[in-house]
Amino acid sequence: MQTDYIHIILADDDEDDILFFTDAFDELKINTKVNTFKDGEELMDYLNDDQSRMPNVLFLDLNMPKKTGIECLKEIKASHKMSEIAIAIYSTSASEEDIEKTFVLGANIYIKKPGDFKKLKKLLSEVVSINWQYHTNGLNKDNFLLSL
Amino acid sequence: MKLFLKFDFNTVSKKILESKFNGLNLEYKIIGFGEVELLKKIKPEEYLALNDSLNDYGIEIVESQKGILVQKIKDTIIDMVFNEDIIVNVKSSVYLSEKLGHSYGYLSNLFSEITYSSIENFMIIQKIEYSKQLLLNSELNLTEIAFKLNYSSVAHLSTQFKNTTGITPSAFQRIILKRRDIAQQKAN
Amino acid sequence: MKRNNLFKSTSFLRVVLLLSLFVILLIGGFTYRHISNLTNSEEIVVKTYNVNLELEHIVSYLRDAESAHRNYIVTKDRFYVNTYLNAKEKVNRAFLKLEDLVGLNSNQQKNLTVLNKLTDSLYNNFSKTNAFVTDNTTNTETFKTLFFEEKIIMDSIRRQSNAMFDLENKLLNEKQNEYQSDLRFTPLFFYLVLLATLVLIIMAYNKISNDLKKIKAKNDQLLIFEESTNQSEIIGKHGNWVWHIDSNKFIYSDNLYRLLGEEPQSFEANFDNFLKFVHPEDVDKLAEDLDNMIDAEELPFVNYRIVQKNGSIKHLKAYAKSFYSADGQKRLLGNTSDITDEIESFLELEERNLELERNNKELSAFNYAASHDLQEPLRKIQTFISRLEEKESDKFSDPGHQYLDRIKSASARMRLLIDDLLQFSRTNKPDKEFVSADLNELFENAKQDIVEIILEKKAQITSDTLPRAKVIVFQMQQLFLNLLSNSLKYCKKETVPIIEINYSKVKANDDPLLSKAPKSFYHKITFSDNGIGFDQKYAGKIFDLFNRLHNKQEYSGTGIGLSICKKIIDNHQGFIFAKGEINIGSVFTVYLPE
Numbered sequence: 001m002q003t004d005y006i007h008i009i010l011a012d013d014d015e016d017d018i019l020f021f022t023d024a025f026d027e028l029k030i031n032t033k034v035n036t037f038k039d040g041e042e043l044m045d046y047l048n049d050d051q052s053r054m055p056n057v058l059f060l061d062l063n064m065p066k067k068t069g070i071e072c073l074k075e076i077k078a079s080h081k082m083s084e085i086a087i088a089i090y091s092t093s094a095s096e097e098d099i100e101k102t103f104v105l106g107a108n109i110y111i112k113k114p115g116d117f118k119k120l121k122k123l124l125s126e127v128v129s130i131n132w133q134y135h136t137n138g139l140n141k142d143n144f145l146l147s148l
Numbered sequence: 149m150k151l152f153l154k155f156d157f158n159t160v161s162k163k164i165l166e167s168k169f170n171g172l173n174l175e176y177k178i179i180g181f182g183e184v185e186l187l188k189k190i191k192p193e194e195y196l197a198l199n200d201s202l203n204d205y206g207i208e209i210v211e212s213q214k215g216i217l218v219q220k221i222k223d224t225i226i227d228m229v230f231n232e233d234i235i236v237n238v239k240s241s242v243y244l245s246e247k248l249g250h251s252y253g254y255l256s257n258l259f260s261e262i263t264y265s266s267i268e269n270f271m272i273i274q275k276i277e278y279s280k281q282l283l284l285n286s287e288l289n290l291t292e293i294a295f296k297l298n299y300s301s302v303a304h305l306s307t308q309f310k311n312t313t314g315i316t317p318s319a320f321q322r323i324i325l326k327r328r329d330i331a332q333q334k335a336n
Numbered sequence: 337m338k339r340n341n342l343f344k345s346t347s348f349l350r351v352v353l354l355l356s357l358f359v360i361l362l363i364g365g366f367t368y369r370h371i372s373n374l375t376n377s378e379e380i381v382v383k384t385y386n387v388n389l390e391l392e393h394i395v396s397y398l399r400d401a402e403s404a405h406r407n408y409i410v411t412k413d414r415f416y417v418n419t420y421l422n423a424k425e426k427v428n429r430a431f432l433k434l435e436d437l438v439g440l441n442s443n444q445q446k447n448l449t450v451l452n453k454l455t456d457s458l459y460n461n462f463s464k465t466n467a468f469v470t471d472n473t474t475n476t477e478t479f480k481t482l483f484f485e486e487k488i489i490m491d492s493i494r495r496q497s498n499a500m501f502d503l504e505n506k507l508l509n510e511k512q513n514e515y516q517s518d519l520r521f522t523p524l525f526f527y528l529v530l531l532a533t534l535v536l537i538i539m540a541y542n543k544i545s546n547d548l549k550k551i552k553a554k555n556d557q558l559l560i561f562e563e564s565t566n567q568s569e570i571i572g573k574h575g576n577w578v579w580h581i582d583s584n585k586f587i588y589s590d591n592l593y594r595l596l597g598e599e600p601q602s603f604e605a606n607f608d609n610f611l612k613f614v615h616p617e618d619v620d621k622l623a624e625d626l627d628n629m630i631d632a633e634e635l636p637f638v639n640y641r642i643v644q645k646n647g648s649i650k651h652l653k654a655y656a657k658s659f660y661s662a663d664g665q666k667r668l669l670g671n672t673s674d675i676t677d678e679i680e681s682f683l684e685l686e687e688r689n690l691e692l693e694r695n696n697k698e699l700s701a702f703n704y705a706a707s708h709d710l711q712e713p714l715r716k717i718q719t720f721i722s723r724l725e726e727k728e729s730d731k732f733s734d735p736g737h738q739y740l741d742r743i744k745s746a747s748a749r750m751r752l753l754i755d756d757l758l759q760f761s762r763t764n765k766p767d768k769e770f771v772s773a774d775l776n777e778l779f780e781n782a783k784q785d786i787v788e789i790i791l792e793k794k795a796q797i798t799s800d801t802l803p804r805a806k807v808i809v810f811q812m813q814q815l816f817l818n819l820l821s822n823s824l825k826y827c828k829k830e831t832v833p834i835i836e837i838n839y840s841k842v843k844a845n846d847d848p849l850l851s852k853a854p855k856s857f858y859h860k861i862t863f864s865d866n867g868i869g870f871d872q873k874y875a876g877k878i879f880d881l882f883n884r885l886h887n888k889q890e891y892s893g894t895g896i897g898l899s900i901c902k903k904i905i906d907n908h909q910g911f912i913f914a915k916g917e918i919n920i921g922s923v924f925t926v927y928l929p930e
Contacts (some may be wrong), residue, residue, distance in 0.1 A: 014712075016719075016720075017715050017716075020719055034288050035182050067167065070311055088732060092708070092711050092715060093708050093711060093758070094710045095758075095759075095762055095764075095810070096319075096808055096810050096813075099315070100322070101318060102322055103315075103323045103327075104323055104326045104327055106327070106332065110314070113715055114715070114719070115714070115715040115717075115718030115719055115722070115747075115751060116718060116719060116722045117719050117722040117723050118722060118726070120719070129263075129265045129269075130265075130273065132263070132265075133263070135267065139273075139277050140155075140277070140280075140281065142324070143280040143281070143284070143320075143324065145278065145313055145314075145315060145320055145323060145324075146314055147313065147314025147315050303780070306780065306784065307784060307787060310784045316781050316784060318777055318781070320782075
């Protein structure tokens with residue numbers, strides 16, 4: 001079961017954001033594997049496939065074609081198989097209300113996409129590290145909420 | 149109906165370990181959280197079987213000495229945070245280095261190297277984690293929780309909570325309670 | 337009241353009539369008695385006269401008989417015997433008549449019997465003396481005694497007859513005196529009774545003429561009222577109708593016909609004729625309502641449409657209520673109004689409201705989308721700039737670096753503007769949830785959000801204990817945040833910012849700023865600082881969108897923050913006021929309804 005890398009998935013339709021995201025992980029000295037999907041449907045197809053490996057952290061953009069991030073979130077939360085995935089909402093806007101709404105729906109992390117690459121790297125490493133702690137230190141995952 | 153459970157991970161883990169080790173007829177002694185001493189030499193196939201059966205529970209045999217030390221640091225910190233009987237008068241760094249017999253600098257570097265995070269960070273996360281539990285499952289208010297967790301003021305806890313999680317303690321409480329409401333409605 | 341008076345006067349008239357009838361009957365009775373009295377006295381006079389006459393007859397017959405008898409004694413001629421025997425027959429006839437006339441008067445009856453016996457004894461004596469005559473023993477003493485007795489009997493008869501005569505006359509006088517006294521008071525009585533009757537009749541006449549006057553006045557009023565009703569019906573576009581339940585007759589007012597687009601009274605008023613005008617879609621419903629009306633004898637407000645003959649559709653509203661007239665007749669009084677104008681203007685208003693709402697929604701959606709969607713490219717620009725700066729900056733010339741810095745600060749400012757605009761449009765969104773919240777907690781949360789700036793500027797923030805209030809949680813927190821940020825932003829250089837938050841509960845009447853406030857109690861929270869302040873003449877404009885009192889090189893405001901505050905306070909039906917003094921500080925006063 002346990003592998004030596006952290007499996008990360010990003011679902012985002014924006015090329016630039018995917019670029020920033022993968023670049024950031026490339027530059028971070030964390031052993032990660034990043035998969036990206038261009039819309040919600042593609043993502044759900046992958047997750048629903050029995051052969052697929054479930055990610056440790058899933059980054060969800062809210063504004064996606066075909067299936068929005070919220071729809072994906074609801075589906076994932078309803079599925080037993082995917083219940084272990086830590087879900088990070090990865091969005092341009094962040095009103096406190098939106099944040100609370102997604103948390104209530106079951107998201108663990110809410111990240112407002114920053115306008116600075118260094119900051120992005122910092123955020124992502126923080127997410128991975130805290131998630132790792134939750135994963136490895138027997139912390140109650142139900143109480144895992146993080147807004148960055 | 150829905151039950152909300154509070155786990156004592158020490159006991160749970162201990163029970164699991166006992167059943168697995170007993171299942172493989174190994175002679176052992178549980179020393180502390182995450183540390184087991186084997187009283188006899190273990191055969192390679194037995195080791196693999198043990199590793200596999202523990203993996204089912206997300207338990208991993210930490211192989212390196214460094215890993216073991218990090219685990220010990222974590223155990224000590226968790227003990228400090230969760231166990232009220234340990235009253236820490238000295239700074240936690242001093243306590244840690246005395247308890248584990250290494251300089252704090254060494255422990256700190258080692259911890260960062262293995263976990264990609266700092267001892268301080270780990271300690272804060274544990275404390276915040278405990279305060280979350282207390283917020284949800286006890287009658288204590290935030291002021292009382294701050295006192296219990298040795299914070300100088302409620303504002304200090306509040307700030308640290310917000311800095312660590314990005315949300316305020318009250319928002320956290322609100323969100324979890326709403327989630328429970330929704331779960332309750334689904335169950336009905 | 338008035339109807340009551342009329343009621344009283346009719347009963348009064350009834351009493352007068354009964355009294356008059358009674359008086360007339362009384363007069364009739366008295367007259368009858370009087371006339372019958374007169375007739376009686378006449379009869380008595382005649383009777384007395386007849387009694388006297390018959391008595392005289394008897395006496396005279398008997399005298400004749402006596403003389404005849406004497407003659408017989410002297411002449412011994414039998415002819416005289418026949419004569420006095422004939423006289424006896426006549427006397428007997430007279431006795432029969434007298435018996436009749438005397439009737440029930442016992443005294444006279446006794447007298448008559450005595451007279452009869454005397455007559456009989458006279459004739460007895462005749463027979464006895466006759467025997468002497470036949471025997472020619474007239475010279476005897478016995479005969480002489482008998483003969484003398486005859487004379488005595490005759491005298492007794494005369495006396496008896498006189499006594500009867502006197503008695504009869506006395507009776508007559510008594511009766512006549514009796515009647516006389518009766519008759520003396522009759523005319524006076526008649527006169528008085530007639531006077532009383534006259535008074536009553538005059539009173540009745542007076543009353544009747546008064547009532548008539550009143551009725552006439554009432555009638556005039558009614559006419560005026562009817563006319564004004566007609567006019568008001570025309571102006572107010574309504575008509576009325578009366579349903580006489582007992583006789584099942586309808587009366588429609590003129591204007592009701594006009595409402596239907598018809599000439600007044602141009603068709604018979606009844607259900608069926610009315611239903612002909614009702615819009616086909618409404619006819620079933622209305623017919624049902626009217627059916628219920630018959631049972632319930634009341635018609636609740638009903639709305640329906642009618643189609644006039646020229647095809648135009650009107651909206652009518654009707655209402656009816658049962659009503660009992662003074663004589664107990666049950667009626668249903670209905671009123672029907674043409675509410676077409678109201679409905680049309682209502683629909684128009686609703687349409688406009690919807691349009692306004694749509695516009696507003698579109699506008700705020702546009703605002704939200706614009707600021708939201710602008711975030712994305714801007715964020716990317718900023719991220720690319722950071723990439724450029726990080727990776728390529730060593731390849732830039734000095735002006736290149738300068739340009740890069742300018743681009744950075746321009747895009748940072750744009751980010752500020754967009755964030756604030758977004759925040760503003762968020763406060764614009766409707767259907768927010770009001771919950772009871774501890775304002776202290778919201779204030780602490782707001783402080784948490786800017787804890788770095790507070791620490792950096794070493795600001796001193798003191799606050800009274802704030803109350804709980806029903807608020808939109810995020811917005812109230814935003815308000816605190818914006819006011820705190822405002823004070824921190826416009827602080828004096830080289831001076832530690834001091835921000836003081838005070839709370840009190842106030843009565844709207846007691847606070848001059850709350851003169852137009854609709855609620856009675858408000859939470860008053862003031863934010864005072866020792867910052868650069870502002871000229872009081874801008875106090876009103878300070879909350880306007882994009883209004884800035886300072887240039888952006890000096891102070892990095894967007895002119896949106898305080899507009900957001902205003903918006904939030906508006907959403908809470910509260911008030912916000914600003915007071916400033918240059919270089920002394922500013923005070924923002926927030927009023928929230930309790």
